[in-house]
Amino acid sequence: MKTTLPTDDVFNNDCFRAIANCTYDWESWHTSAGRLLWVNAAVERMTGYSPQECLTMSDYPLPIVAPEDRDKIAAVLKQAQADEIGNDVEFRAIHREGHELWMAVSWQPMIHENGKHLGFRTSIRDITERNQLREQLRLHAAHLEQLVQERTAQITQLEKNRRKMEKLAALGQLAAGVAHEVNNPLAGIRNAFALFKADVPAEHEHFELLELIDREIERISSITHLMYQLYRPSAQRSTSFMIGNIVEDVIRLLEPAARKAQVEVEREAAATDIQVTLPEGEVKQILLNLIQNAIQASAPGDTVSIHVSSLNETVRVEVADQGSGITEENLPRIFDPFFSTKPSMPRQGMGLGLSVSRSLIEALGGSIDVVSAPGSGARFTASFPISTQQS
16 A cells, blocks of 8 residues: 655654654655665664764665665665565665665555655665574574484484394394203213223323314313303302402413413502402303403503492493504494404304303493404403392
8 A cells, every 4th residue: 555645845844754754664754766864763773873974875775784684675775666565575674883784675656645646655664683582593494304304214224223223132032942952962962972082091092183173172161151151141249259359260260371372461450459249150251251351452561451440339340451452333233143353263162252241230220341453452341230139
């Protein structure tokens, strides 16, 4: 709808000026050719420029408009001169002090009641706060979208892990069954061989071969036991003991292997020892596997360090080596059954040690963490509860 105004002498009416100046928006009146006739006091509140300064501008309001938006406002002025009506065109204005403001301009022609064309008016509103809220909403929406993507990726990964666990569980059932079935005929072979070996004198030329067969039978038995323990861990009775004593026992057990590999195993001194109530045999096996792996990963002259500490209701045993470290590609797989990073090292086991250790410690309510990088060794941390209700 076109605005109807009285004659030009209305500009001299004090009452009308007071009403126009009290308008909250930045109001401007222009001739049909676009020349500024009047601007209200709101322009100074919004931009810092006084109405008098605006009246002296040859190309008002372009000097107040950000350079990037001047072509847009110039097009708006042309539309207004052509008696077109427009609403809520956004642009950026530059305050006298240099900061940027977001504005929205609307315009319409002014026609006297007698039909005389008086020019056009523009009304500009400060929408800086509105744009800030809109930007906050946009950022919030982007953040939510990122969270959704992250959660979707996590769900996808969890689903992959679930399928992997189901596959491992099925493999575990098979492996435990095979281990159990192999163990029975193996016991028969061992007993029969023991009788056969007992009748062969030690000075027989093939007696060393019998010793070799005996060791290999024991090795098969050990592998089947590990497989069965991995998938059918037996519950042992919890007893109270000092964790440091178990560490010392394991170090003594592995002393021949360490001496052969020319690796020093040292336990960092602790102020006090820590008493735990856990299945002693399972704790010993977990630490035996971790320290043995550290020795095997070390080069001659290296040191394997063992540190025991406690925090709240958890005792931590850290085993660190100075070996070649674990690659980023292999790190997620080191706890997988039958996976080994030592394929070039003969007679170093079947890749079950870490799998067995993790299975045992998780059954106790603990965990094993590893930090490693190629060339910087590896640090395994076994975290045990101080006590377990297992009995």
